[in-house]
Amino acid sequence: MTGLYIHIPFCKRKCRYCDFVSFPDCGSEDLYFVALVAEMRKYAPLMKDRTFETVFIGGGTPTSMKPGRIAALMAEAKNCFDIAENAEITCEANPESATYDKLSELVSAGVGRLSLGLQSANDAELGAIGRIHSRQDFVDAVSAARRAGFTNLNADVMHGLPGQTGESYIATLRLVTELGLPHISSYSLILEEGTPLFDDVKEGRVQLPDPDDTADMEDAGFEFLAERGYRRYEVSNFAKPGFECRHNLNYWDNGEYLGIGLNSHSALRLKGEWTRFNNTDRLGEYINELGEGKLPVRDTRKIPRDEEMFETIMLGLRKTAGVPRAAFAERFGADPVEHYAPAVSELEMEGWLTVTEDSMYLTRRGMDFQNEALIKFMEQ
């Protein structure tokens, strides 16, 4: 299957932990919009044989754009690409920009899934990481979303935040579950070099919870979600049955996707070869090159077969369902359990991996030490 990703890099303010390609819009939104349209038109003939089953508009904060923009983008996407009737179309939004009007616009544009960046329901924790919304903004956004017609809602939350405790993390999860959102992504905070938070921590201005406490937090939180019927289907993703994110599942299945927009990444089988490429991460280059009728593509890599196999394992083992043996065999003509026999048997002995007739998947403990497990596959 093929997914379509559209990147909107603009944010009202950049969060202190964020290292994505995003920044406040400094009057470049119109030019960027024109470039996005040009890029989609450029890809249209190349993609004419593909049907897109998911669309994901991410950022940044897509809803920070001017009214009507997302609807226009979706209309353009539908003109350029064959988007399936029942496609899952997701848009990201931050609570402060998720107004009823914006959300209604999304619904009428065909967006059926809304992903809200909550991060925490504790206002002090939100302040510490530079978020500009409050707990109440989130509650209001959820109610606005429901009124606008959304039922398929996700909240992104985080653990391991400065000042966060096990109790406050559970309180965040409680709010989300009590509001009845069917999907939760819960990431542990990763300190990325070059972010303000990284410097704060390095220079001792901010203290993060002890890693053991964060691990306890995570375990307790996942327990809490399981008790409320949210199934962990990927390292950091939880959903009520049937609400798993198809767009992201496609990444973890190592499926095809086309990325549109600044610094977006793509993976496509082109002339039989598994190919990855990405767009420039400089806004000026992106706009100018599309203005000149060129695709702003960088770093095109043809992925050799053994690497493609490893990617499939690396991504597949992120899912609790693991790597489906039949699909792997169909794609590579080899059973993954046999192909990676030494690593597989070592990990099985360790109690990290379970092999069934249909798939191989990491156990709870294997999931906790996923990197170690993957290195075993890599070394082979």
Next chain:
Amino acid sequence: MAFPKELIRNFSIIAHIDHGKSTLADRLMQLTQTVAERDMEEQLLDSMDIERERGITIKSTAVRMFYTARDGKEYMLNLIDTPGHVDFTYEVSRALAACEGAVLVVDATQGIEAQTLANVYLALDNDLEIIPVINKIDLVSADPENAIREIEDIIGLPAEDAPQISAKTGLNVESVLERIVSDVPAPKGDAEAPLKALIFDSLYDNYMGALSYVRVMDGSVRQGDRIRFMHSGNEFEVTEVGIFNPRRQPVKELTAGEVGYISASIKSVAETKVGDTITLASDPAKEPLHGYKHANPMVFCGIYPADGADYGALKDALDKLILNDASISYEPETSQALGYGFRCGFLGLLHMEIAEERLEREFDLDLVTTAPSVIYRVVMLDGSVRMIDNPSNLPSPMEIQRMEEPMVNAHIMTPPEFVGSIMELCQEKRGVFIDMTYLEENRVKLAYRMPLNEIIFDFFDGLKSRSRGYASFDYELGEYEQSDLVKLDFLLNGDMCDALSTIVHRDKAYAKGRAVAEKLQEVIPRQQFEIPIQAAIGGKIIARETVRAVRKDVLAKCYGGDITRKKKLLEKQKEGKKRMRQVGTVSVPSDAFMSVLRIN
């Protein structure tokens, strides 16, 4: 025909690191047109990379210059550059013995520094004429009056008329040349007497073999002569003699008073030892020049390739390294933790660090080094004696009657105000006070007998910090003395790590054990299980730390389609694992072995 001896001046330059020795040498070469301007590489004399970077001279070099002085006569000036560290005191003393004078460079902004003093005293011991020079007077912060006062007070040299120069800008440098001509005595020696040439350094050349850098004291030497090394007794035929210009340039003959090199198809520098005397086999001198010492390695450590596959490359590198530095010894050894490597011996700690650095840099190797050790003398119950330079080879205490460690006689020169804190330091290092003498009003000499194993770690650093750099330090090896020594072991998750074992005095064992255990706790990454780190003497645990188990090792977010980053992270983690050493069940990063060496 020989250059008239009365017009030769042999001198060296003594200066503290950064005080401008190399810059002055460059300037002198420029002024005497020894080097064409366009060939002028900054600091031509220090040609080894490490020398340039550390700003210190490790090998001695020499250069011949011609200078027409104000008296209208042309002089031959031989500049012999000397190394500048206590590990190389012997080499310095031989280089100075080849000279009649020394230029003492003092930084006008900083005054006299400790290391300079040690070399000044060596020069005085060798009866050299010392010409003080005040450098860097172009700097705003220059205080030449203070520098002059310090030279007069601390060293006791009249310095009122010392040339005040800027080697950097060239200001007044000519007056240094004039002073060399007027103050440094012409070499004595008899060109007709049997040959006596002092080797002050040696160098390995890929084409010519080992070259001896010599100062001819008496007689002369030319191509075709059969020469004899008086201490080793070996004989060779001279294939070439030459001078330094500053690059090597063959000449017909070297005669009494001159400085140059002798090439005789010698395979290794081990054959041409610093301090030895070269004479003619046909007409030998009666006795060699005095002052020769055989340089024995005093400090030993294990050197291992960080990646076990590089063992062969390490061996080749060591083979090549000793072609140029005969004072390094090495033999194969194995460690449970580190695999195959070599036990290497060095003159001192700096010598060891330089050798490691050269191996890593010039031979592109990644090394793991174990804690330095001295040679212990172990008297067994049956009366037999074993010499132990590797703690892992220490026999069980049950079989040992007593242990002895090498002592040194340490001489510390310091201004009086630091005596108190230096004596404290020596006390901490188990030193036994021998003597204190006032050499001058402003200079005290402290004599201590100290265990060598206490000074190979951080004694020099401690001395410098406690005397604000003013104290200088020299030592010679003394006798072995009985000592209450114990082997301190470290256990990781119950398994002993041989590469971390050290021999220490019982009184120091607890503090050291605790410090190393704490350091290991910092540097060993958390693993999937809890790791107890224990310090032990015999079977007795004296300190314990714990590396907590890691709880999660998983990338939380893998999204937005950018999987390259994730792959790179795994790649990095995999590389990191390769650099880990397995001690029983525990993975220990290679650098952990070295970081425990740096404990205060």
